[in-house]
Amino acid sequence: MAMTPARVLLTGGADQEVISTTVANEYASRDMQFLYDSRPHTPCFMVNGDSVRPLLTPTEFYEEIKVPRYFWDALLAFTRIRTAKKSVTLVALYVGHTENELIQTLADALESNPELEATLLFDALRGTRDSGKGSSASLLLPLVKAHPDRVRVSMYHTPDLSGVLKRVMPPRFNEGIGLQHMKIYTFDDALILSGANLSQDYFTNRQDRYMLIQDKEVTSYFRSLVSTVRSFSYQLKPSTSAQYALELDPHVPDPVKDCRQFRRYGLQRVRSFLKTWSTHRISPLESSCDTALFPLIQMGPLGIRQDERVTLSMLDRSLHHGRVDQGLSHMFITSGYFNFEEQYSQTIVSASTSKVTLIAASPEANGFFKSKGISKYVPDVYTLIERRFFETARKLGNEARVKIEEYRRGGWTYHAKGLWIYPPQSRVPVVSTIGSPNFGYRSLVRDLEAQLFVVTKNPSLQEKLDKELASLRQHTTAVTDATFQAPDRAVANWVKGASRVIRSMF
Incomplete structure (x- = not known):
């Protein structure tokens, strides 16, 4: 069972907790202003986090x-x-x-x-x-x-x-x-x-x-x-x-x-x-409000790419331009389908100033698992894409910084998507997203999508976001080399050939 940073006790007692809270709120303020300044035509709603x-x-x-x-x-x-x-x-x-x-x-x-x-x-x-x-x-x-x-x-x-x-x-x-x-x-x-x-x-x-x-x-x-x-x-x-x-x-x-x-x-x-x-x-x-909400849409068929641009800028900001002098931040990204669009994938797999943990469905938690017809091979396609990502992180020497976890819960499927950002030394996140995008090609190009960036300094909301992530991760297991060596993760050669053609439809 995986654990979130909120479940790891910080040393230093109350003083360390005050430092952690101060750093977290500094990062929240910076991210609020970054989103506000970098997207001058994007609405920004300031609300009380208790709402x-x-x-x-x-x-x-x-x-x-x-x-x-x-x-x-x-x-x-x-x-x-x-x-x-x-x-x-x-x-x-x-x-x-x-x-x-x-x-x-x-x-x-x-x-x-x-x-x-x-x-x-x-x-x-x-x-x-x-x-x-x-x-x-x-x-x-x-x-x-x-x-x-x-x-x-x-x-x-x-x-x-x-x-x-x-x-x-x-x-x-x-x-x-x-x-x-x-x-x-x-x-x-x-x-x-x-x-x-x-x-x-x-x-x-x-x-x-x-x-x-x-x-x-x-x-x-x-x-x-x-x-x-x-x-x-x-x-x-x-x-x-x-x-x-x-x-x-x-x-x-x-x-x-x-x-x-x-x-x-x-x-x-x-x-x-x-x-x-x-x-x-x-x-x-x-x-005077403590929480900023930035609504974003993505409508590839109509040429609207708002969410893509903002998400990429936040990924790049957190994963490549963080303040390592204060320690590494930790980003968690989840999608029911492990099929990150190429720019997203490259930005994530080469993370340099942050740790990143990706959470996706195991084959058993995929909605197509044991389905009828050709769709039963869909989990194999995701296994193949996940393995390629895993091997790329290792080739880049980033296997210690970029991790993958799979959701596995008997009788359940997994469809969650979004991200959480934990600043350095913080046991709670200050940024999260909520909405429909899966971070894949079809979310960017084929479908109509909407989501919300939530940036908060509200302690209660930060705790709730942390609890939300913990509730998902209590059913995840870490992906290792052994994961892909298991007999049930073998992928047929024809699926390997077809995956590069059909992955844009997933």
Whole structure:
């Protein structure tokens, strides 16, 4: 079982603890100002860290979405579907076609509150995939029929899947071309950012990350983002000739039939959104709040690369330009899929002024483990990529500084993504990210992604972020040479050849 720095006692007693806290807050202040100064067109929201809370388990995530856990949560305005007064927003890749309880909760809330409006955004490819038992679209259609003026269900379709490619690519495989991948859940002024979708495994035994933020402005930003993407997505409508219809607003170019015009239109809409919110900037130096939130988006198909640039700059700043005179900082990066984009990978594997630990799913914790058909070989592809990374770190003489851990927990899969940065001598992190990106090629180029950089001097939030990481690492084991020598980690030669071609779709 792996341990985080917070579980290692510092020597020197209370005096050392004061030094550690001082150093941590100095780094937090520097990182706040670095992000603020280096991205002049990126919003910066200053909040009290007590309004930010990581959720630790799939069950806690589900209960937060569906209903307040306790009566006093409602009194504290921690409202969810049942107690939302004005709006509910659910954005994910898909909602499971068996999630009748969740949808019934939303239906009951709409019936009991005529002022409530619901906005839902999913991916058109995944959301309409029907295995014979239904789809996201068929599950949600009754809500649209019952409340046509208050329920809006949208389905984004990538412009990268059009023409002949659209006709020949079979369902499931066509999702590798590009998706709506953001995970955003809002309830009036409360926001949950996550990497989790809305299906049974994500509510029970698929470990992800989730962060609850109680702030009107930040929530408004993400609702505005959703509204922007909805404006160039298909709208779910009843149909007299089919089970349902997906219709574009009359002025929106069709992403399948006119992908070039669609890209131009989508880019214009997103740029307008970014311009509107670029003025929402509060300087960390001028604020009495202790936590800075920097929202970022990545929409490769439309040419929006905001998150990529900021993440790369923070990786480079921490891993190559740290103050080694105070000791090495420690960065933890997690992704359900070990498939870092080339620039990310090179920056990480050659870390020079920081330690870095990468956490990914073991083959058994991969969602494709023992799946049917060719997809059962997907864990082998990740094993191969992970091994190449491991060997590169060793060739660079960086095996002592760059470590890998694998999440392994019986009956569970792993889907968490994000990072934590521990300054030198600090037992708690001061920086974390939360959102949907996996640090891979498709996150940068193919999908729509959103995440938040959280930089905090709030002791309580720092402890909570540390506890979140510890809760993940209690189920991880270190990767060594022996890991790849195990018989069950052998990779077929044809997989080795195919991996370089198909890894951009993972």
